[in-house]
Amino acid sequence: xxxxxxxxxxxxSDMDGTILKEGKLMKKKDxxxxxxxxxxxxxxxFCTGRNEFEAMTAIQxxxxxxxxxxxxxxxxxxxxxxxxxxxKTIPHELGxxxxxxxxTLQDCYVYFYDSDRCLxxxxxxxxxxxxxxxxxxxxxxxxxxxxxxxxxxxxILCVKPLEQGVDYSITRKIAEExxxxxxxxxxxxxxxxxxxxxxxxxxxxxxxxxxxxxAGSDLETYCIGDSFNDLSLFEAVDHSYTxxxxxxxxxxxxxHCVDYxxxxxxKILNN
Numbered sequence: 171x172x173x174x175x176x177x178x179x180x181x182x183s184d185m186d187g188t189i190l191k192e193g194k195l196m197k198k199k200d201x202x203x204x205x206x207x208x209x210x211x212x213x214x215x216f217c218t219g220r221n222e223f224e225a226m227t228a229i230q231x232x233x234x235x236x237x238x239x240x241x242x243x244x245x246x247x248x249x250x251x252x253x254x255x256x257x258k259t260i261p262h263e264l265g266x267x268x269x270x271x272x273x274t275l276q277d278c279y280v281y282f283y284d285s286d287r288c289l290x291x292x293x294x295x296x297x298x299x300x301x302x303x304x305x306x307x308x309x310x311x312x313x314x315x316x317x318x319x320x321x322x323x324x325x326i327l328c329v330k331p332l333e334q335g336v337d338y339s340i341t342r343k344i345a346e347e348x349x350x351x352x353x354x355x356x357x358x359x360x361x362x363x364x365x366x367x368x369x370x371x372x373x374x375x376x377x378x379x380x381x382x383x384x385a386g387s388d389l390e391t392y393c394i395g396d397s398f399n400d401l402s403l404f405e406a407v408d409h410s411y412t413x414x415x416x417x418x419x420x421x422x423x424x425x426h427c428v429d430y431x432x433x434x435x436x437k438i439l440n441n
Contacts, residue, residue, distance in 0.1 A: 177390050179438050180213040182240070182378055182403060184395035185220060185228065187362060188413075189431050195232050196430070203435035205235055210439055213237040213389070215381055217374050219359070219366045219399055221283040221325050222246060227303040238385070242283075242326040243359050243399055244377030245368045256380055258369040259285075264355055265324035268367060269315070271351065272329050275344060280314070281328040281364075284321040289314065327367040338398075341365050361397040375402035394434050396420065 181204070183189055189200050204214050215238035218225055222241055229236065238255075239248045247256040260268070265282065272280040273291065281290040288301040291314040298314040299306040309317070329348075331340040341360050348358040348367060357373065359366045374395075382389055391407040393400070396416050404410035404423045411434050412424035421427055428434060 176211065177441070178211060178213070178386065178388070179207075179390045179392060179441075180215060180237075180382070180385065181207060181434060181438065182215045182217040182374075182381075182391070182393040182407065183431055184393075184397070184400055185216055185218040185225065187396040188394055189216075189234075190228055190232070193228050193231065197432065200431040200435075201232065201234055203432035203439075207435050207438060208235060208237070212438060213385060215240060215378075217244075217377060217393070217395070217400075217403060219243045219326075219361055219364065221288060222248070222285070223283065223288055223303070224301070238381045240374060240377035240381065243357075243366050243368050243372060244374050245372040246325060247377055247380055255384055256377075258372060259323035259325055260327065260356060260367070260369055262321065262323050264352070265321075265327060266319060268327055268348070268352055268356065269318055271348075272327070273315070275329065277332045278344070279328075279330040279332065281330070282318055282321070283325045284323065285325050286321070289317055329365045329367070330363055359399045361399040366399065373402040374399060375406035378403055378406055392434060392438060394428070394431055 189196060195201055208214055214236050216236050217240040225239060225241055237250050245258045248254055279290050289298050290306060296313050298309045298312040298317045300309055329344055345358045345360055345365050355370050356367050357370055392409045393403045393407045394411040395403060396413055401423050410424045411426045411428055412420050414427045414429060
């Protein structure tokens, strides 16, 4: 009996809530099976709202292997060697206007990343806090606004309500306001915790399409994710997966439900 033709696949995996929980592997077997995929000739891409520094910190800590990184919900794409395939940023002046607006929101954290460092507004008095790869640490006597104004263009801006109901109504309202004021220049994307603000026209699905164009249009595409910022990805791939534990809206949008990432890797290997 002739061997069946090998079909090369690529799996786009979200990070937080999918393969990671609080920065650590949810299941050791997930990482092991992603490596098995690569050994078999398939590709693995992490597709995340995280910026480069946050993503690389988690990847290195958990010894993850990848072929491509789709960062900032599609506005930054890198290959396994750290080479930028695509990058688009928010112009400084526009970013400052959005940050100033976000600072008027009550009971919200506000973040920015500018390819150099990740800062958030740590308190109502305007003190800046900087992410060091492990946690946010207060910068004494440093104004968040002044630190932001020293930056160049912004890779990503984020807003996180201090409290979030299961209906995500607070985040939805903020997203609507951002779109109304700045929607012709940026994209506001919801996920489970944050509202991500990135350059207009970018999404996880736009990043996926660019990677496929770069890596080979004959690839069969799979994805797995757990949040609202994964919905565009679900629509764009050949096979979409989410988790049985997820929000009903997320589950309804995916083709299949599983419990762990490794189950998708096994399905690809067994096809």
